[in-house]
Amino acid sequence: MTAGQMLEVITDCAQSVNGIPEDARAKGYDCLAVEQHGPLFRFLIRVPG
Amino acid sequence: MSFAEFRTQYLVRFWSPIPALLALGVASAYYFAITGTFWAVTGEFTRWGGHIAALLGFSPQQWSYFQLIGLNGSPLERIDGVMIIGMFAGALCAALWASNVQLRWPTSKRRLAQGLIGGIIAGFGARLAMGCNLAAFFTGIPMFSLHAWAFMLTTVIGAWIGVKLCLLPFLRTPLRLDTAPSSLFADTAKLARRARLQNRLGLLVAVLVLGFAVWRFEASLVLGLAVLFGIFFGAVIERGQICFTSAARDLWTTGRTRIAYGILLGMVVACLGTFGAIALGATPKIFWMGPNAALGGLLFGIGIVLAGGCETGWMYRAMEGQVHFWVVGIGNIIGGTLVAIFWDELGGALALPYPKINLLEYLGAGTGLLLSLAGLMLAMLLVYLNARRFAVREGLARWMINRICHWIYGGNIARTTLLPPLKPWLT
Numbered sequence: 154m155t156a157g158q159m160l161e162v163i164t165d166c167a168q169s170v171n172g173i174p175e176d177a178r179a180k181g182y183d184c185l186a187v188e189q190h191g192p193l194f195r196f197l198i199r200v201p202g
Numbered sequence: 203m204s205f206a207e208f209r210t211q212y213l214v215r216f217w218s219p220i221p222a223l224l225a226l227g228v229a230s231a232y233y234f235a236i237t238g239t240f241w242a243v244t245g246e247f248t249r250w251g252g253h254i255a256a257l258l259g260f261s262p263q264q265w266s267y268f269q270l271i272g273l274n275g276s277p278l279e280r281i282d283g284v285m286i287i288g289m290f291a292g293a294l295c296a297a298l299w300a301s302n303v304q305l306r307w308p309t310s311k312r313r314l315a316q317g318l319i320g321g322i323i324a325g326f327g328a329r330l331a332m333g334c335n336l337a338a339f340f341t342g343i344p345m346f347s348l349h350a351w352a353f354m355l356t357t358v359i360g361a362w363i364g365v366k367l368c369l370l371p372f373l374r375t376p377l378r379l380d381t382a383p384s385s386l387f388a389d390t391a392k393l394a395r396r397a398r399l400q401n402r403l404g405l406l407v408a409v410l411v412l413g414f415a416v417w418r419f420e421a422s423l424v425l426g427l428a429v430l431f432g433i434f435f436g437a438v439i440e441r442g443q444i445c446f447t448s449a450a451r452d453l454w455t456t457g458r459t460r461i462a463y464g465i466l467l468g469m470v471v472a473c474l475g476t477f478g479a480i481a482l483g484a485t486p487k488i489f490w491m492g493p494n495a496a497l498g499g500l501l502f503g504i505g506i507v508l509a510g511g512c513e514t515g516w517m518y519r520a521m522e523g524q525v526h527f528w529v530v531g532i533g534n535i536i537g538g539t540l541v542a543i544f545w546d547e548l549g550g551a552l553a554l555p556y557p558k559i560n561l562l563e564y565l566g567a568g569t570g571l572l573l574s575l576a577g578l579m580l581a582m583l584l585v586y587l588n589a590r591r592f593a594v595r596e597g598l599a600r601w602m603i604n605r606i607c608h609w610i611y612g613g614n615i616a617r618t619t620l621l622p623p624l625k626p627w628l629t
Contacts, residue, residue: 161383161384163384163386165304165306166306166519166524167216167300167302167443167522168443168445168448168515168519170216170443171216171219171443171445171448171458171460171461172448172452172456172458175456175458175459175460176456176458179456179457179458179589179592179593179594180594181594189214189215189216189300189302190386190387190393191301191302191304191393191396191397192301192302192303192304192306192522192523193386193387195384195387
């Protein structure tokens with residue numbers, strides 16, 4: 154992926170709300186959104202510019 | 203604050219795991235002081251295995267393991283039994299109020315088999331060491347029993363072996379990749395209907411379990427309180443998504459720190475609480491510091507990573523409707539029961555000949571407490587140093603701002619709202 158591109162991650166295990174944002178940040182990416190839609194979870198991760 | 207705001211803030215949005223674990227540490231110390239036993243689940247699950255064995259015509263009352271841990275009465279008459287019922291109900295209630303209950307089927311039969319085998323190995327390891335991530339770890343270390351330290355250390359080593367196994371090509375789960383944004387969230391009306399229904403079901407579960415607590419209060423104060431503690435434990439582990447497997451496994455995969463710090467800090471506050479209770483006359487639960495503790499921890503670490511969840515982890519995930527974790531739970535009960543069946547050989551060789559070491563007696567009360575706290579601090583330092591192996595290199599100024607924002611805002615908002623305007627000065 155290149156700078157500015159966005160990755161949408163969808164999971165159905167709530168534990169990912171603890172893991173994915175922390176991992177994204179630790180690897181230098183921007184976690185722009187953490188959303189819950191009932192039993193599904195959506196994360197938006199951007200490759201920083 | 204309107205009810206809708208309250209619901210979004212506290213019932214739907216997940217709680218930060220560190221305060222949740224601190225609360226669990228405090229509550230577990232009170233639980234010990236009030237009930238005289240520690241917050242634990244696998245011993246009771248093994249008793250359930252014993253009841254099933256009795257139904258099949260065996261005589262588990264005569265097995266030496268059940269003479270050791272007791273098999274009197276039914277789960278409804280035991281502190282551990284009613285606490286676990288409270289935990290399941292608390293987790294179910296929390297998941298329903300977050301609209302997070304749905305039957306989620308495993309992606310493959312292979313994953314399911316992995317869950318069963320991992321569950322059996324974890325259950326076997328846990329009962330061999332006389333505890334799981336609770337009794338030989340989160341609530342075992344605050345009993346000042348040396349065996350829990352051996353179990354914690356070897357669980358982390360076992361998790362490393364588990365990670366190596368799970369990374370074998372035939373055990374990897376394929377991910378679905380797509381280039382278009384997901385359309386899974388289009389039907390908002392359906393989600394709103396789901397939320398309303400689950401709210402009502404959550405209310406029903408709450409009424410039923412509170413009725414159950416009242417019924418148990420009539421039997422005894424301690425049984426009634428155990429139900430209430432169980433509800434609290436179950437609700438908090440679901441709301442905080444407290445996953446000990448993630449804490450141990452992710453030391454080796456991504457270097458995550460939050461849950462590991464939370465668990466260690468939770469044990470610090472629990473140690474202070476149980477120390478007070480023991481000083482006032484409560485009897486700590488101390489077990490053999492034998493090869494059973496180290497071997498049990500190793501097997502437990504491997505098993506939980508293979509299964510994807512430990513004892514507390516499978517309990518709340520099972521209530522969320524994750525079918526995989528029903529199978530992990532069944533595996534745990536089978537594994538624990540296997541230890542009970544073969545305890546004469548296992549215990550005789552690996553546990554019973556070895557001493558039960560109470561650090562408060564062995565080292566003196568003050569030194570035992572201070573060394574336990576120092577050990578937990580050292581573990582936190584090791585978690586921090588381990589995380590640095592995985593960190594990407596970044597400029598000092600950017601690293602400091604990131605850290606400060608992270609501590610203040612707890613995450614995402616920090617980088618998205620504060621960092622972009624600062625970026626020109628940070629690179």
